[in-house]
Amino acid sequence: MEYKKIELKKGINFHIIKTDRFKTNLLAIFLTTKLDRKTVTKNALIPSVLRRGSKNMMTQEQISKELEEMYGAGFDCGVDKTGDNQVLKFYIETINDNYLPQKNENMLKTSLDKLLEIVFNPLTENNSFIKEYVEQEKNNLKNIIEAKIDNKSRYALDRCIEEMYKYEPYGLYKFGNVEDLKEIDEKNLYEYYKELVSNCKIDIFLSGNIENNIVDEINENENIKLLKEREPIYEFSKLENKKTDKEKIIAESMEVTQGKLVIGLNINIEDEKQKYDALMYNMILGGSATSKMFQNIREKEHLAYVASSMYIRHKNNIFMNCGIEIDNYEKTVELAKKQLEDMKKGDFTEEEIENAKKGIIASIKGIEDEQDTILTYYFGQELTKNKVTLEEYKEIIEKITKDRILEIAKNIEVDTIYFLKN
Amino acid sequence: MKIIENSKVKEKAYIEKLENGLTIVLIPKKGTHKKYIIWGTNYGSIDSEFIVPGEKEITKVPMGIAHFLEHKMFEQPDGTNSLDTLTALGVEANAYTTNDHTAYLFEATDNFYEAMTELMDYVQHPYFTDENVEKEKGIIGQEINMYEDSPEWRVYLNAMKAMYHNNPVKIDIAGTIESISKINKETLYKCYNTFYNPSNMVLVICGDFKSHDMLEEINKRLVETKSKGKIKRIYPKEPDDIVQEKIEQKLEVSQPLYVIGIKDKNNNCEKEIVKKHIAIEIILYLLMGKSSKLYKELYNQGIIYERPSLDYEFSKNYAHIMISGQATEPEIIYEKMKSEIENMKNNGIDKKDVVRIKKMIYGNYVKEYNDVGDIARMFLSDYFKGINSFDYLEEIEAINVEYLSQVLEDVFKEDKMVISIVKN
Structure with a gap:
């Protein structure tokens, strides 16, 4: 695998990941902008309006037919929250020319042109998006925002994050708010779209078995030529001071059979590099089947089927998750807190540390075997000032000691306990 | 070996x-x-x-x-x-x-x-x-x-x-x-x-x-x-007919979830199962894929806002089609689906559409060979059905409109259709 980053214009990067491991080429465009209460819903709406039609492929039906003709080129788009950024994502996945029944088709160039066309050359009339498209997609987005309650475990996690980051950008839901929709129309959305594509950070990723002239091809693309250089506005991931005086306890009711418990933790550290130690800490706490949570909450006490934790690097928080009998709430919270105390006391062995390292290193080694994970990794690098190669990443993990994990354990505090019950 | x-x-x-x-x-x-x-x-x-x-x-x-x-x-x-x-x-x-x-x-x-x-x-x-x-x-x-x-x-x-x-x-x-x-x-x-x-x-x-x-x-x-x-x-004897056409459950959800099922006769992994499976996939895409007339109509009316998943599930003693997703009014999808199936039976299947959908399905099969885990799981579950996974890539070419029409008649039967809904 070979990675190269080329600056097409200031603020617009082309990332080439050359690999012959896949039957497919994966192409992605990420538009990154600051998460903001004022624009969060508009940003969420834009990808779905863009996929409705472009200047040269005016309807969804036409786009779908052309993609089907390209041996089922997979098109996907959506919106994500990465740290304090909102990222609009567009993907196209095509079969590598080597695996096509006919050899003369240049699928890569076609898909590059099509994706750039969808993102940067939308169908408009009178300096607005198409009214019909915008109205329909507003309605669809409303359904999507409201669908938040459907997956109860995910909902509990989202609610815990919202409570922890009340009045802060990270507390926003990535799909925005229903109440904003009535203010949005085809005109102001198009105005905002123009502003967004002129100021956002643009990353174009291409992974696959790629020929060398692809950079010339992208530079010759009309839609790229029309983009101006920019000083992109986005947030690097950083450490913030998120100390709390008192843990918050929130319980909410819904029709559920099983209670969903989420405990949000702050990690009060000074040095950005300690994030690797925090990753290790999380692995021991609840990151695997040998972790403290899995062993003690699930295997020993049989309180849960799911008992795990995850580390969100961009915000430096850990979230503990358990699905439990509602009556076992107090017992489980107490047991979860005991795991944190035990970690603080240094009650974890060198063997547990080694196991955690092996687990993390295996996942680093596996990155190159998954086409979309490679993109996600390099995109993550774009949003951090401490850039590391995959090799360096492994070495850093290898060197982590018990003392450094203890340093994390000592600086962990419970911020919010969220419980979804009936 | x-x-x-x-x-x-x-x-x-x-x-x-x-x-x-x-x-x-x-x-x-x-x-x-x-x-x-x-x-x-x-x-x-x-x-x-x-x-x-x-x-x-x-x-x-x-x-x-x-x-x-x-x-x-x-x-x-x-x-x-x-x-x-x-x-x-x-x-x-x-x-x-x-x-x-x-x-x-x-x-x-x-x-x-x-x-x-x-x-x-x-x-x-x-x-x-x-x-x-x-x-x-x-x-x-x-x-x-x-x-x-x-x-x-x-x-x-x-x-x-x-x-x-x-x-x-x-x-x-x-x-x-x-x-x-x-x-x-x-x-x-x-x-x-x-x-x-x-x-x-x-x-x-x-x-x-x-x-x-x-x-x-x-x-x-x-x-x-x-x-x-x-x-x-020993498996209990299963009649060919369905139990009930409609089934509903209440749960706290934002919009109704639905599964439209079509019960197929137990084909016991007959010789042509791969060919039949591909044909059913093609028909499902023609009916309800992103480029279909029905999808466009339902999308423009705001009834669906995501493409339903289209599956044919089968094993040695059951087989059924499932069309599933989330929609504002699943009953309308169900009714329109029935009439679209009738239309297709009466008016025939368009060859041009078939050629295009076959290209897409070919691409989808190739994509399954990217990941070691996907490949191994696919070979295992196909093996238990008596299938060599590679056959999907080979059989697709031979599928023509006549064969599709026959499968459409045999499998997509109105009296074998059910709809399950979960809503508030």
Whole structure:
């Protein structure tokens, strides 16, 4: 695998990941902008309006037919929250020319042109998006925002994050708010779209078995030529001071059979590099089947089927998750807190540390075997000032000691306990 | 070893059947870091009545036992748990149970052979005690409750209940809290001894290795066992007709979830099953794919806002189509779908559309060969259905409008359709 980053214009990067491991080429465009209460819903709406039609492929039906003709080129788009950024994502996945029944088709160039066309050359009339498209997609987005309650475990996690980051950008839901929709129309959305594509950070990723002239091809693309250089506005991931005086306890009711418990933790550290130690800490706490949570909450006490934790690097928080009998709430919270105390006391062995390292290193080694994970990794690098190669990443993990994990354990505090019950 | 090859995706599979009856499928894939191993037994949630080879009496076991057994296989006599041992080696280990098979697996970048020793050891050595069986009831109870809260799972299972009178495919894979309460170590051993015989199992490995070396590594780790006689499985007789056309459940959801099912006759994995499967996929895309007339109409009316998933599920004793998703008014989709099927039958299938959809499906099949895990799981589950996975890439070319029209007539029948809805 070979990675190269080329600056097409200031603020617009082309990332080439050359690999012959896949039957497919994966192409992605990420538009990154600051998460903001004022624009969060508009940003969420834009990808779905863009996929409705472009200047040269005016309807969804036409786009779908052309993609089907390209041996089922997979098109996907959506919106994500990465740290304090909102990222609009567009993907196209095509079969590598080597695996096509006919050899003369240049699928890569076609898909590059099509994706750039969808993102940067939308169908408009009178300096607005198409009214019909915008109205329909507003309605669809409303359904999507409201669908938040459907997956109860995910909902509990989202609610815990919202409570922890009340009045802060990270507390926003990535799909925005229903109440904003009535203010949005085809005109102001198009105005905002123009502003967004002129100021956002643009990353174009291409992974696959790629020929060398692809950079010339992208530079010759009309839609790229029309983009101006920019000083992109986005947030690097950083450490913030998120100390709390008192843990918050929130319980909410819904029709559920099983209670969903989420405990949000702050990690009060000074040095950005300690994030690797925090990753290790999380692995021991609840990151695997040998972790403290899995062993003690699930295997020993049989309180849960799911008992795990995850580390969100961009915000430096850990979230503990358990699905439990509602009556076992107090017992489980107490047991979860005991795991944190035990970690603080240094009650974890060198063997547990080694196991955690092996687990993390295996996942680093596996990155190159998954086409979309490679993109996600390099995109993550774009949003951090401490850039590391995959090799360096492994070495850093290898060197982590018990003392450094203890340093994390000592600086962990419970911020919010969220419980979804009936 | 028998070699099967596919020139379109440029992959090869080596197949070996050992004397003890175990089938081994090896798919070497050069240049990957990950290796993936999966060992499956042709034993799933639907196998709860059977005659043990050599016995005369029918054995009946509680629902959910195959899944319970899967959980318990990790337990070791020295008090350790194989899932922990594998995790400690830095490999991603797991297991799962479906309607027709149970599988144990891991994915590794390092320590593959050490982990393989552990995996092959625990699958060949069950260890159940009264105590460790009791303990699992609490954990699985929470797993069952988790599925109770999943609207997707509820709407799916209800569709099964609407289609099937007796076939156990309509029962939760994990069973119920009541049914699992009856499980004890004796029944677990009985099921293990019946279904975990090598002749009922398939081992698949995909990754960067030489097939002959790998075969030797497997042989080293196999315990000597004799191939047993055929297990006689008893399934209740299932009528061709459906149970009820509509089924509804209330759950707190934002918009209704739906599954439209079409019950197919039990095709018992007939010879043409791959061809039939592809034909059904093509018809489903023509009916409800993103470029279809119906999709466009429903989307513009705001009834659907995502493409429904389109599936044909089948095993050796059931087969059905499922169209599922979330929509504001699923009943309208259901009615329009019926009339669209009629239209297609009356007006014929457009050849131009077929050519395009075939190209798309070809591409979708090629994409399945990117990941070692996807490849291994696909070969395993296809094997239990009597299918060589490569056939999908080969059969697609031969499918024409005439064949599609015939499948459309045979399978897409109005009196075999059901709709399951979960809403507020």
